Amino acid sequence: MKLGDRLIVVLLAVSGLMLTASPYVIDTAPYEATMGLVQRIFYYHFPMAMTMMLSAIVCGAASAWFLFRRSERADHIAVAAAEMAVVFGVLTLITGPLWARKSWGVWWVWDARITSTFIMWLVFGSYLLLRRFGGAGSEVLAAAVGFFGMVLVPFIYYSVNLWKTLHPSNSVVPSLPTSMGIPLYYCWAAFTLLFVALMSVRIRLERSRGWLERAYRAVED
Amino acid sequence: MGVLKAAWWIARKDLAVEIRSRELIYTAMFFAVACLLIFAFAFVEGRTTIRNAPAGILWITIVFSGTLALGRTFERERQAETLRALLMTPVERPAIYLGKLLSLLILLGSIQVVVVPLVGLLFGAPILRAPFMLMGLLALGTTGFATVGTLFAAMLTRTSSRDVLLPVVLYPMSLPALVGGMQGTLWIFAAEPNYELVQTWLAMLVFFDAVFLTLALWTFAPVMGE
Numbered sequence: 001m002k003l004g005d006r007l008i009v010v011l012l013a014v015s016g017l018m019l020t021a022s023p024y025v026i027d028t029a030p031y032e033a034t035m036g037l038v039q040r041i042f043y044y045h046f047p048m049a050m051t052m053m054l055s056a057i058v059c060g061a062a063s064a065w066f067l068f069r070r071s072e073r074a075d076h077i078a079v080a081a082a083e084m085a086v087v088f089g090v091l092t093l094i095t096g097p098l099w100a101r102k103s104w105g106v107w108w109v110w111d112a113r114i115t116s117t118f119i120m121w122l123v124f125g126s127y128l129l130l131r132r133f134g135g136a137g138s139e140v141l142a143a144a145v146g147f148f149g150m151v152l153v154p155f156i157y158y159s160v161n162l163w164k165t166l167h168p169s170n171s172v173v174p175s176l177p178t179s180m181g182i183p184l185y186y187c188w189a190a191f192t193l194l195f196v197a198l199m200s201v202r203i204r205l206e207r208s209r210g211w212l213e214r215a216y217r218a219v220e221d
Numbered sequence: 222m223g224v225l226k227a228a229w230w231i232a233r234k235d236l237a238v239e240i241r242s243r244e245l246i247y248t249a250m251f252f253a254v255a256c257l258l259i260f261a262f263a264f265v266e267g268r269t270t271i272r273n274a275p276a277g278i279l280w281i282t283i284v285f286s287g288t289l290a291l292g293r294t295f296e297r298e299r300q301a302e303t304l305r306a307l308l309m310t311p312v313e314r315p316a317i318y319l320g321k322l323l324s325l326l327i328l329l330g331s332i333q334v335v336v337v338p339l340v341g342l343l344f345g346a347p348i349l350r351a352p353f354m355l356m357g358l359l360a361l362g363t364t365g366f367a368t369v370g371t372l373f374a375a376m377l378t379r380t381s382s383r384d385v386l387l388p389v390v391l392y393p394m395s396l397p398a399l400v401g402g403m404q405g406t407l408w409i410f411a412a413e414p415n416y417e418l419v420q421t422w423l424a425m426l427v428f429f430d431a432v433f434l435t436l437a438l439w440t441f442a443p444v445m446g447e
Contacts, residue, residue: 068443119396123393129389130389133380141379144373147440155432162400163404
């Protein structure tokens with residue numbers, strides 16, 4: 001086993017163990033009076049959203065790198081990160097409404113943050129759709145989506161925020177609690193490690209796929 | 222040849238093709254009218270249109286018919302095998318992009334000349350309340366939408382499922398421009414119009430358009446690469 005492979009196994013094991021232990025760590029946090037047990041979703045929800053953001057940034061940067069430099073490695077990183085962005089995005093968008101239902105009484109609120117997260121998820125979803133159904137050469141096009149998507153995120157957030165603040169709204173959306181305890185940072189670390197581990201596995205897979213394809217082509221020629 | 226001059230020639234070529242066939246203008250316009258018909262069933266209660274609906278009706282119709290036109294202009298190039306020739310012309314890539322964008326904007330503008338009065342007529346939208354502001358919103362919003370649209374329609378020309386993928390990619394990406402256009406129009410059409418907010422949205426649209434155009438010009442060359 002090569003050093004890199006061993007590192008992947010270690011990363012997977014550590015993040016797996018940390019996540020297994022996370023309910024116990026979360027249990028040490030004080031019980032929130034109004035939200036009750038549901039409040040504990042936050043310890044997963046927030047790190048997941050952060051991991052999604054991280055994936056989006058990684059995908060965008062790697063896409064730009066691939067677009068302007070045509071580095072195969074960058075393409076592997078971009079596709080892996082886009083998948084992470086979509087997966088963690090789904091998790092964020094599932095855990096969010098669970099929280100919202102208890103906190104605001106509705107499953108979904110068109111609040112600036114939620115709306116822009118949803119749009120961002122759509123952008124990286126379209127990245128994957130493009131790669132999957134675009135046919136030959138779609139990786140360059142997908143890279144443009146990834147790069148464009150990443151750069152646009154602040155503008156999307158800004159425009160949605162402006163839409164919200166300039167729009168008459170009678171639903172008072174309370175701001176999310178800012179007190180972040182040890183469990184939150186613990187979970188955040190665990191999810192970031194999981195992200196790194198899954199990324200390594202996925203990049204490795206993509207690299208092997210590239211090798212296999214080249215080998216096929218060599219045989220055919 | 223300067224970039225702008227080359228762009229103008231490409232736009233002229235596209236417009237000449239369109240004027241001869243009138244394919245896009247007819248189909249996109251009919252599609253827009255068909256959209257308006259569907260909206261009538263969704264947003265008209267009894268005899269009056271639901272409050273604040275016309276702005277949305279107008280923009281969704283523009284976006285839908287715009288998507289149709291976007292896909293088709295490049296599809297035409299692909300079918301006639303002229304995209305390769307276009308890319309091989311000894312002009313800079315940004316000129317090709319700008320030329321395509323310009324011809325699309327003229328096309329989308331002429332569709333709006335029909336759609337906007339129709340929305341006013343059929344849904345009772347006060348389109349003459351602040352005509353210059355409305356024109357500004359339409360021009361800037363459409364520019365933002367077409368700026369992103371031209372880039373992605375051009376690059377999708379070479380993919381297999383381009384018709385499906387264009388709206389999937391385009392709608393989330395062009396959202397800031399659409400939000401601006403829609404919200405600005407909403408404040409013109411509102412029972413109590415707020416022109417200060419319209420001006421804010423107009424300024425925002427100028428800003429978004431500049432960002433979109435810079436990004437699109439930057440990515441067009443590497444995307445259309447080989």
